[in-house]
Amino acid sequence: MKKHNFSSGPSILPQEVFEQAAEAVLDFNNSGLSLLEISHRSKDFVAVMDEARALALELLGLENKGYQALFLHGGASLQFAMIPYNLLGANQKASYLETGTWAVAAAKEARLFGEVEIAASSKDANFNYIPKEIGVSPDASYLHLTSNNTIFGTQIQSFPEVTIPVVCDMSSDIFSRELDFSKFDYIYAGAQKNMGPAGVALVVVKESILGKTGREIPSMLDLQKHIKGESMYNTPPCFAVYTSLLTMRWIKNNGGLAAAEKRNREKAALLYAEIDRNPLFKSTVQGEDRSVMNATFVLTDERLQERFDALWKAANISGLTGHRSVGGYRASMYNAMKIESVQTLVDVMKEFEKQA
Amino acid sequence: MKKHNFSSGPSILPQEVFEQAAEAVLDFNNSGLSLLEISHRSKDFVAVMDEARALALELLGLENKGYQALFLHGGASLQFAMIPYNLLGANQKASYLETGTWAVAAAKEARLFGEVEIAASSKDANFNYIPKEIGVSPDASYLHLTSNNTIFGTQIQSFPEVTIPVVCDMSSDIFSRELDFSKFDYIYAGAQKNMGPAGVALVVVKESILGKTGREIPSMLDLQKHIKGESMYNTPPCFAVYTSLLTMRWIKNNGGLAAAEKRNREKAALLYAEIDRNPLFKSTVQGEDRSVMNATFVLTDERLQERFDALWKAANISGLTGHRSVGGYRASMYNAMKIESVQTLVDVMKEFEKQA
Structure with a gap:
């Protein structure tokens, strides 16, 4: 029996994607060959990469606007270094909005390449909100944002308007909502939340910002070499790219980002309503900064932990334990999660209240 | 019907590995979850990584000798930069044996970090041999070798003895033969030939050579951060690591490197004997430098190409076309290839001779 998987990442993907990916490992496109044993330069795989790159731009509404989509090795963590390597000259400055662990890690790598200013930080409150007043030097090379903070359960709902290039880590909310993506100059995302398996990162970059350092x-x-190589400068992580393509097709076939956002908001509303209503639970984030992807919450009485844990595990729920830096619980409700799974969790919370 | 896949990489893996990998995509270890949706910090995946790291050292006979095995993002191409980043100080020199396209590419990256000397080169003859006389500065930080040259069909059979650390790209012959691996200080290999799917590289490094630049x-x-993070500094390419583990288990269960080498030598002997015997074919490499992994050969009469191509395609053979820099044909006979597939190719070559 399939579990209700609230894991923060690697995380749930659509069941049909698992099935199609498994089939491709056995026999890709009825070729008699596994996806794992064909050349990345073969006609069949080049078609995969081309479609994946085009579909990423299509979903974001960024076709024919000077952007390139790349599927690269190294996850978002390698992007933390690639961004300043490509964008931050030795005597230049970059501005980072410090909203959590990953934003801090990204800024740390940039300091190896140039000056870093912290545009604002919510470190004072264990990153439980998104700073609204930010100070960005107009001569900074770029502003770096993290759109969704998986660990702390916060999400930027209203993006700062600046005149410099905007770089955004969307690892945990890529393809989860509609935005005017043309306001960003460099979007990146490790695949293993909303897009695919671990082992590949999507980079969508406006070509005109490159080559200036x-x-x-x-x-x-x-990045210019990867663009020239059409995202195959070296052998790409073929399986992770293909599985990401399958997920993007699923998103498109299910109404694109508008429909994904609607489903995600319904799931989040259902869970946050119960967290707020149920006296045994308390949200760690308030108001508009709450993430639609990752709801973090704690017990009002920690002595009840064992009893609650037994209940949700018995309900076939997995991956609900919070990150050690926040504690408590974290329910990750990425694109592929069905509202039935969230309802199961809410039912468990209600049952827990009855029994307490 | 399964093809005889001579692809140079990504390339053939054991059929049981494809089956086990596909099963894990659907349901990993009967957990009710896909391998793609579980946390890399979960007990189940940590066990995969630990076993993969230990088994890599075991197969190479390098347990308890100061080596660490890592499974990293980026393929061998990222290693080209990581090697000098970690080993070559700004005022130091590294020595590179130039035996093909990948050796040239590795040396190119090192020039960004320090001085590069070419210990020897076979570029004069389109890399169709392994230079035997090499000049290595005794004060160089390391000597870089490429043990097998996929494109040109050459392989180092006797390694130079030097007093400086030896770094070796074994991407296309890792786990294919017995060697005294303790003579190497840094072994690396993109997975997609003998070890697994594209998207991960194995690095086996002697810890004592790190941290000196x-x-x-x-x-x-x-590399020191990756060692400290037990090869999970960031989310690893979980599927590629797991599939590499499945392949390593298969190698171990089938007699380890000694048995793998025996099978590989039998396959290569069978094919080279036919190339040498059949007047319609000519090997591009002579004598001891011939690769046991990749046999490169051309037609003595190029006008017969269409006829030969039709014959091998009709025999359900794929991936036989040579690299554009050599032309002709390349038969890659990695660990997972059965001798029956090589026999099928040899039979086609004999039939071709009969018909010509």
Whole structure:
């Protein structure tokens, strides 16, 4: 019996994607060959990469606007270094909005390449809100944002308007909502939340912001080389790219980002309503900063933990334990999660209240 | 019907590995969850990574000798930059044996970090041999070798003895033969030939050679950080690691490297004997430098190409076309290839001779 998987990442993907990916491992496109054993330069795989790159731009509404989509090795963590390597000159400054663990990690890598200013930080309150007043130097090379903070359960709902290029880590909410993505110059996302399995990152970059630092860049970190190589500068992580393509097709076939956002808001509303109503639970984030993807909450009486844990595990729920830096619980409700799974969790919370 | 897949990479893996990998995509270890949707910090996946790291050292006979095995993002191409980043100080020199396209690419990246000397090169003859006389500065930080040259069909059979650390790209012959691996200080291999699917690289490094350059290294390129993180500094490419583990288990269960080498030598002997015997074919590499993994050969009469191509395609053979820089044909006979597939190719070559 399939579990209700609230894991924060790697995380749930659509069941049909699992089935199609497994089939491709056995026999890809009825070719008599596994997806894992065919050349990345073969006609069949080039078609996968081309469709994946085009569909990423299509879902974001960024076709024919000077953007390139790339599927790269290294996850979002390698992007933390690639961004300053490609965008931050040695005597330049970059501005980082510090909203959580990953934003801090991204800024740390940038300091190896140039000056870093912190536009604002919510570290004072264990990152339980998104700072609204931010100070960005107009001469900074770029502003770096993290749109959704998986660990702390916060999400930027209203993006700052600035005149410099905006770089955004959308690892945990890519393809989960409609936005005017043309306001961003560099979007990146590790696949393993809303897009695919671990082992690949999507980078969507406006070509015009590249090539300005005068720095020599190792080939595998050079975005212009990856663009020239049509995202196959070296052998790409073929299985992770293909499975990401399957997920993007699923998103498109189910109404695109508008429908995904509607489903995600319904799931989040259902769960947050119960967290707010049920006296045994308390949200760790208030108001508009709450993430639609990851709801973090704690017990009002920690002595009841064992009893609650037994209840949700018995209901075939998994992956609900919160990150050690927040504690409590975290329900990740990515694109592929059905509202029935959230309802199961809400039912468990109500049952817990009855029994307490 | 399954094809005889001579692809140079991504390439054939054992059929049971495809079946086990596909099953894990549907349901991992009967957990009710896909391998793709579980946390890399979960007990089940940590066990995969631990076993993969231990088994890599065991197969190479390098347990308890100061080596660490890592499974990293980025393929061998990212290693081209990570090696000098970690080993080559700004005022130091590294020595590269230039035996093909990948050796040239590796040396190119090193030039961004320090001085590069070419210990020897076979570029003069389109890399169709392995240079035997090499000049290595005794004060070089390391000597870089490529043990097998997929494109040109050459392989180092006797390794140079030097007093400096030896770094070796074994992407296309890892786990294919017995060697005294303790003579190497840094072994690396993109998975997609003998070890697994594209999207992960194995790095086996002697810890004592690290941390000596005084250079600040971006976290994702810092081998000491990856060692400290037990190969999970960030979310690893879980599926590629697991499939590599399945392949390593298969190698171990089938007699380890000694048996793999015996099978590989039998396959290569069968094919090279036919190339040498059949007047319609000519090997592009002579004598001891011939690769046991990749046999490269051309037609003595190129006008017969269409006829030969039709014959091998009709025999359900795929992936036989040579790399554009050599032309002709390339038969890659990695660990997972059965001798029956090589026999099928040999039979086609004999039939071709009869018909010509």
